[in-house]
Amino acid sequence: MTRIRDIANILSSSTxxxxxxxxxxxxxxQFVAGKNKIINGDFGIWQRGTTFSSIANGSYSxxxxxxxxxxxxxxxxxAFTAGSAPAAGYEGQYFLRTAxxxxxxxxxxxxRLEDCRLFAGQTVTLSYWAKSxxxxxxxAGWSQYFGSGGSSQISGYADNTTITTSWQRFTYTFTVPSxxxxxxxxxxxxxxxxxxxxxxxxxxxxxxGVQLEAGSTATNFTTATGTIQxxxxxxxxxxxxxxxxxxxxxxxxxAAVEGVSTLWGAVPLPVTMRVVPSxxxxxxxxxxxxxxxxxxxxxxxxxxxxxxxxxxxCMGSNTISGLTANQSRYIRNLNDSSGTYISLSAxx
Amino acid sequence: MTTFNLLETTNIFGNPDTxxxxxDDNGTVWAIPKDLANSDYQEYLKWAEENND
Numbered sequence: 001m002t003r004i005r006d007i008a009n010i011l012s013s014s015t016x017x018x019x020x021x022x023x024x025x026x027x028x029x030q031f032v033a034g035k036n037k038i039i040n041g042d043f044g045i046w047q048r049g050t051t052f053s054s055i056a057n058g059s060y061s062x063x064x065x066x067x068x069x070x071x072x073x074x075x076x077x078x079a080f081t082a083g084s085a086p087a088a089g090y091e092g093q094y095f096l097r098t099a100x101x102x103x104x105x106x107x108x109x110x111x112r113l114e115d116c117r118l119f120a121g122q123t124v125t126l127s128y129w130a131k132s133x134x135x136x137x138x139x140a141g142w143s144q145y146f147g148s149g150g151s152s153q154i155s156g157y158a159d160n161t162t163i164t165t166s167w168q169r170f171t172y173t174f175t176v177p178s179x180x181x182x183x184x185x186x187x188x189x190x191x192x193x194x195x196x197x198x199x200x201x202x203x204x205x206x207x208x209g210v211q212l213e214a215g216s217t218a219t220n221f222t223t224a225t226g227t228i229q230x231x232x233x234x235x236x237x238x239x240x241x242x243x244x245x246x247x248x249x250x251x252x253x254x255a256a257v258e259g260v261s262t263l264w265g266a267v268p269l270p271v272t273m274r275v276v277p278s279x280x281x282x283x284x285x286x287x288x289x290x291x292x293x294x295x296x297x298x299x300x301x302x303x304x305x306x307x308x309x310x311x312x313x314c315m316g317s318n319t320i321s322g323l324t325a326n327q328s329r330y331i332r333n334l335n336d337s338s339g340t341y342i343s344l345s346a347x348x
Numbered sequence: 349m350t351t352f353n354l355l356e357t358t359n360i361f362g363n364p365d366t367x368x369x370x371x372d373d374n375g376t377v378w379a380i381p382k383d384l385a386n387s388d389y390q391e392y393l394k395w396a397e398e399n400n401d
Contacts, residue, residue: 056373058350148390187387262362275385278370278378305367305381306359318358345378348387 033226035219037113038192039234040064041128041210042223043077043096047241048343050077060347062096063235064111068193071104078206086129086167087209087221095129095208098195102202108141109207110193112348114274116144118190119214121178127171127218128194128210132163136203140172143191150185157196163205170194171218189348236271237346243333244341251332252342255290255316257323263290264304264316265331269344272311277344279303279313288317289334296322297334301342313344349373352380352392368392 045063052061052075060066061075078097085092100107126140141157158172176190194210197203209221225231243250255265281288281301290296298320307314315331323329333340351371359365368380370388380388 059372059374148394186384187390258362276381276383278380278386278388280376280378282376302357303379304359305379306365308381343376343378345388346386 032222033230034224035213036211036222036224037118038064038111038210038212039113039224040111040231041221042092042231043094043208044223044228045232045235046077046094047235047239052076060239063239065096066110066112066347067098067108068110069100069104069107071107072101073107074099085208086169090209090221092208095206097204097206099204100197100202102200105200106196106198108193108196110191111210112145112189112191113212114189114348116146116150116182116184116188116190117179119176119212120144121176122214123173123175123216124212124214125171125173125216125218126158126192126194126210126212127169127221128207129167129169130163130195130205130207131165131167132206133165133204134201135165136163136197136199136201136205137161138163138170139196139198140170141191141193141196142174142176143193144177144179145189145191146179146182147185147188149183150188151182155191167206167208169209169218173216187348233271236269237274239347240269240271240273240277240344242267242342242344244339249333250341251330252315254328254330257325257327257329259325260323261321262316262318263323263329263331264307264314267313267315267342269311269313273344273346274310274348275346276305276308276310277313277346279305279308280343280345281315281341282343283340288331288340290317290320290323290329290331295334296320296329301331303342310346313342315342350391350395352395 040063043062055073076097077094080092137160139157143153143155145153211221223231225234253265253267255263257263288298288301298317301315302317304314353369355367355369357365357367370378370380
């Protein structure tokens with residue numbers, strides 16, 4: 001503290017020594033990367049898309065954000081009008097909007113953090129901005145999930161708060177229990193749930209600027225990494241979408257042809273994923289193609305999970321025909337490729 | 349409702365293999381690695397136990 005005070009005084013050429021309160025305030029006001037444990041708390045990353053109509057319970061929308069609801073739900077990315085972001089001095093670009101119908105009885109937006117040991121035994125503060133089209137009662141919450149084969153889940157919830165029709169920052173300070181004596185299984189995580197409504201009424205809720213940090217004070221919002229590229233990379237540890245380019249047609253990799261119907265290639269990933277990912281190939285028609293010695297189109301790409309790792313996936317085909325062994329091909333989207341891509345999921 | 353499917357196929361070496369597929373609530377088909385750290389594989393194991401697969 002003394003050295004910080006000295007530096008502050010030197011920089012400001014002040015003849016008056018800064019007080020402890022002034023120095024503490026100056027420190028806490030900084031946008032420090034790593035302070036906020038919520039990845040994509042500013043809803044800047046949407047690899048899966050920006051509109052999710054009738055999204056299923058348990059599905060992701062904005063990166064890292066999962067729906068838990070028995071209400072019919074539509075989630076969309078919304079853009080702030082320039083100058084209208086709710087936090088002074090921080091121009092957010094997007095926020096998340098959830099439109100919940102009158103059916104069902106509960107709905108929540110949550111994120112899962114690695115892992116259940118996070119902040120164990122510490123006092124933490126959750127903060128977020130929210131507004132709604134109607135006044136609605138909210139109960140932010142958290143859970144320690146000890147994984148498959150682990151101890152029973154522990155949860156806590158904030159007292160009732162009312163989300164109104166104007167942007168407002170909400171804070172919830174709580175103590176995370178110690179994990180001493182707990183059995184920790186596989187796939188464990190810590191859940192943060194800024195929005196939980198329990199009502200049979202419809203509501204459209206906007207949320208932005210979710211932050212979870214150590215201590216009992218909600219400091220200025222910052223993203224987990226402090227940079228746009230850092231947030232994307234942090235998200236890609238859990239999910240990556242590759243190839244969703246309309247132009248140029250996305251080139252995945254070069255592939256070796258083993259036989260008349262078999263070729264394989266490796267695709268290095270830009271970010272090492274949390275675990276070997278689940279893989280999905282989505283194509284709008286016959287939109288993958290194997291080029292090099294004449295086009296061979298295929299609507300199905302085979303993803304070999306056994307030969308894939310956290311940093312590289314194996315893709316190709318074992319069902320097409322027209323290839324010649326010992327040639328090489330490259331794998332790319334054929335043409336109408338805006339709906340053609342590979343999805344990789346290593347979510348918690 | 350999420351369901352799972354076992355697909356008989358061949359791997360990169362041309363050997364017979366069984367691929368675990370997940371069809372999620374949105375209808376997306378996923379190839380699931382047989383890795384206990386993968387949450388989809390955990391979900392499959394639970395599903396298989398409940399369905400005596």
